Structures are given as C-alpha cells and as structure tokens.
Amino acid sequence: MFFKYLFKACIAVFLLSNVFVIVNGVFDISAVLVQGVVTQFGATQNELGGYDYSLLQAMYDNVDGQFNIGALFLMFLTGLIVRLIMFAVNIIVFIILIGRFMEMYVYCSIAPIPFATFANREWGAIGTNYVKNIVALTFQAFFIMVLVSIYGIMVSAVDFTDVLGSLAMSACFAICLCMMLFKTSAISKSIFTAH
Secondary structure, three states, rough: HHHHHHHHHHHHHHHHHHHHHHHHHHHHHHHHHHHHHHHHHHHHHHOOOOOOOOHHHHHHHHOOOOOOHHHHHHHHHHHHHHHHHHHHHHHHHHHHHHHHHHHHHHHHHHHHHHOOOOOOOHHHHHHHHHHHHHHHHHHHHHHHHHHHHHHHOOOOOOOOOOOHHHHHHHHHHHHHHHHHHHHHHHHHHHHOOOO
C-alpha cells in the first residue's frame, strides 16, 4: 500500500513539475493537426476560385441610368445600413477571436490544478477532461476557417445585378457568420466530448 501511494506521488510530482511543457505540447500537436487540416482546406478553396470582380461591373451597369433619385437614395440608405452591419460584424468577430485567445491563456494559467488530479482514481477525470478542453479549444481554429470560407463562397454566389437584394443577402450572411462563430466552442467541445 505504501509503494502504491509513493508511486502515485511520484507521478503527481512529475506531472506538476512538467505541466507547462505538457500543455504546450498539447497545443503544439493540436496546432500542427489544425494547420494540416487548414492547409488542405485552403488548397480546396483555391481550386474553387476566388471572387469574381466582374459582378461589381454588372451591378454598376444595372444601376447606371436605370433608377431615379428616390431609388438611388434608397439604395444609398440600404448600403449605409449594410455597411454599419458589416462594421458591427467585424467588431464582433474580432472580439470572438480575442476571447478565444484569452480563454487559452486562462486554461494555461490553471494547468497545474487539473494535472494534479491525474494520479487520483476518483478525481482523474478532471485532468482528462482538461486535456480534452485544450484540444477542443485549439481545434476551434479549424471551424472558424471553415465558417469564413463558407461565408466567402456564399457572398460570391450572390446575384449582384439585384442591388438591394444582394446588399440584404450579404448582411444576412454576415449575421449568420457571427451567430455560427459563437457556436464554434460548443461544436468543438461536443466533438471531443469535453464539458
């Protein structure tokens, strides 16, 4: 019985003395995996092609000379509202990304506490769940890249010959992007069964 507790104490001391090396290793391994997935996804996106800027010319040709001053003013107001929505979406996306980085820092700062539970049979699930949360947190970058790529594909598929409809659709896509970015944490945690 004495050797059993001595062995567990040695494991706990080893884990606690190397906790930051282990956490950085988990982040590095996850980052390499995510980087590989993102690189493959980026290659697929490059095959699909980029934005077609001829659509802007088609939109300009559609607007040029076909609308009266009232319709042009309505388009200006719609464009202004959409621009404000896009500005708000940019701020929200920035806040979400900074929040993810702050979450990573918090996980790193409390690493010794869950790692101290690995040697205990009753409390060992805390450490295991902590590692799952770290992997889920680092894998969120993949989901963010997927969402941004899907957003780009959806916006490039909008018919810009209908000016008001295209502006409204672009704003709706941006709002959907924001809503889905908030869900990346839950999606990633559900895949890795972290809670």
